[in-house]
Amino acid sequence: MSERSGHLLIVDDDPDIRTAGQLLLKRHLAKITTTGDPCQLPQLLAEHDFDAILLDMNFSPGESDGAQGFYWLKKILSQDPQAVVIMITAHSGVNIAVEAMKLGATDFIAKPWQNEKVVATLSAALKLRASQKQTQTLRQANQLLSDTNRTSALLGASPAMQQVMGLVARAAPTDANVLILGENGTGKELVARQLHAQSLRKDQVFMAIDLGAVAETLFESELFGHRKGAFTGAQEDRLGKLLAANGGTLFLDEVGNLPLHLQAKLLTVLEQRRVTPLGANQSQPFDVRVIAATNLPPAQLRDETRFRQDLLFRLNTVELQLPPLRERGQDIALIARHYARVYAQKYHQAPREFSPQALAAITHYRWPGNVRALRHAIERAVILSQTPEFEVADFPLDMPPEQTYAGASASRELPEDLNLVRQEQRIIQTALKKHGYNISHAAKELGLTRAALYRRMEKHGL
Known part of the structure; x- marks a missing residue:
């Protein structure tokens, strides 16, 4: 005690x-x-x-x-x-x-x-x-997030998104494990929350854990829990995420970044449906639905040197592939207008429309950060724009010449631009593209931890 x-x-x-x-x-x-x-x-x-x-x-x-x-x-x-x-x-x-x-x-x-x-x-x-x-607090937090996320609905009229929504509707009422694939910013957690909200577990806990941001040494403590004194610094008992989510849904984000030896431990627990907290003598049963997500391309995910195939089979009873925003350009105007209304309400402003040039600009941009980047760009424009409608200048898209659009200015930043914020953004974009948006590899090349890279991506809307 x-x-x-x-x-x-x-x-x-x-x-x-x-x-x-x-x-x-x-x-x-x-x-x-x-x-x-x-x-x-x-x-x-x-x-x-x-x-x-x-x-x-x-x-x-x-x-x-x-x-x-x-x-x-x-x-x-x-x-x-x-x-x-x-x-x-x-x-x-x-x-x-x-x-x-x-x-x-x-x-x-x-x-x-x-x-x-x-x-x-x-x-x-x-x-x-x-x-x-703790469970009650999580439920209240999930309800608050659910209320908040009503403004972050799964939007899209494109065939690709209609297919995703159809799969969500069919998979949600079941207890099947779901694996969500897609680049950063495509809305993987949002899809996971939609699956939970439409499931039979909707009144129970939705527990999300970003495995890419959890240190290897803390993985078992975070997921399985620990008893007081189990290791140096364990000052009190801690309930692991698996038991905290008991009866509900556990969302394992960035599962592709998990090292192979930890993948083996996760697989064992999911197969046995029992977990033993660190320092405990007895295992405890748990009942959770597992939804996992990764930005790894399917080819890398099916490489046995990168990801255990037995764990993959355990996770991907249903597999959802989220399309990048550049492949669903017809949805950009819909998403942009939605978030323009959301942020206008948040910052107590009158709703504004987009000029034809601005709408063309954001529609033709490739959005390497996908919906997340678009959302941040809209929020920035709502805060800073002083014109009756949003103009091209409200969106510093930094597009190369081949991505120009009709009616827009072709002026670009000079190569000798030494602004540190913009340079940092470009370097991070370059590293992410070079490594196919693999966070671990990009972070290693940049000399950062995964958590530090995530913070910078959030800062720049990537």
Whole structure:
């Protein structure tokens, strides 16, 4: 049990039990509240967020059938369905306590109790409550993201996008694992969220983890979790992503960047559907739907020296290939107008249209950063443009001469331009193109970590 964490409520009509509980547990809990009158429970539950409740089974002299304990247990769970309730019973009432657990109690303690048993039982209860709170927080965050992402709908009328939407609609209601392929910025996470939102797990957690940004040494801790003291720096128990997403969807982004030896560990866990946190002795079952994504080209993904084929077969029950924006030019105007409205509302501005020249410019641009880059360009234009409608000058697209468009100025940055921000953007673009948008290889050539490269790509809208 972590030092002095959590709020405990002890409900027992015996003052000696309440005092003994306080003396035993005060070193382990931040706060302990006691009451000898269970009628105070509704008010106490309304005023406090208890991490665990110790509840006696009998409150009247001569009572031993546990009826009062059952009654108040039901009252507690009707007010807080996630409440962690530990029943207190005499040794002769163990069968009654087991019945209480069938009604929703978490555990029981027989009195006269053993101190070690009480501490161990309460420790497990506090861990359960912490897990519940983390899951609830994730659900709320996912709902917030879902509300926010309504402005980031999967847009496109092109045949390529209509095909993607059709596959999403057919695959979403199933529990099949899905592998999403596509360049950076094509909307892989957005598709993953659409799959979750249209699935039978839509009311459960959507957990996303960017494997390209997770250090190899932290992979098992992040995904599987760890126990306090499992390694240097493990100051407390940590719930891994697999268990945190239990019942919901786990999105493994940039799975193609995972080294082969870690791919083997991921495969084992997915096959067994059980995970053992670092420092733990027992494995735990989990139930998640796995959606994975990578920017690796299919040829590299099917290269056994780059990616385990048995893991690939585990992940790609359904495979979705997202087209780059340059292959769906007819969708650019639709996407641009959508985000122009979104950002106008966000920054409290009147909606604006695009001049014909500006619309031609963004339509003919190849958008190496795909939809993400287009979105950032629109947001920048909304913030900085001072004209009644968006003009070509609001979009510094830096196109080479062969990508000029009718009616637009052909002026370009001079070769001797020494602006550091623009030079950094060009260098990053060059490295990404050279390595086929493989983040690991581009980062290595640039002398950066993957995480640092991701930050710079985000900065420049790539």
